[in-house]
Amino acid sequence: MKKVVAACIDRIFxxxxxxxxxxxxxxxxxxxxxxxxxxxxxxxxxxxVRIQEQYNSTPMIEN
Numbered sequence: 001m002k003k004v005v006a007a008c009i010d011r012i013f014x015x016x017x018x019x020x021x022x023x024x025x026x027x028x029x030x031x032x033x034x035x036x037x038x039x040x041x042x043x044x045x046x047x048x049v050r051i052q053e054q055y056n057s058t059p060m061i062e063n
Contacts, residue, residue: 007055012050034054
């Protein structure tokens with residue numbers, strides 16, 4: 001039998017500003033999502049954030 005031991009959804013978002021990114025992260029917190037911010041960077045005139053989110057109720061992958 002196989003079983004998922006750990007999983008996550010790895011996403012890279014691109015925002016127009018840091019304020020827009022902060023609002024999105026705050027929304028995740030208010031929804032009580034389990035997530036971790038992996039990286040933040042500037043890409044030209046855009047702002048990128050890499051976020052790992054919990055997949056269903058499976059424990060997050062440890063880094």
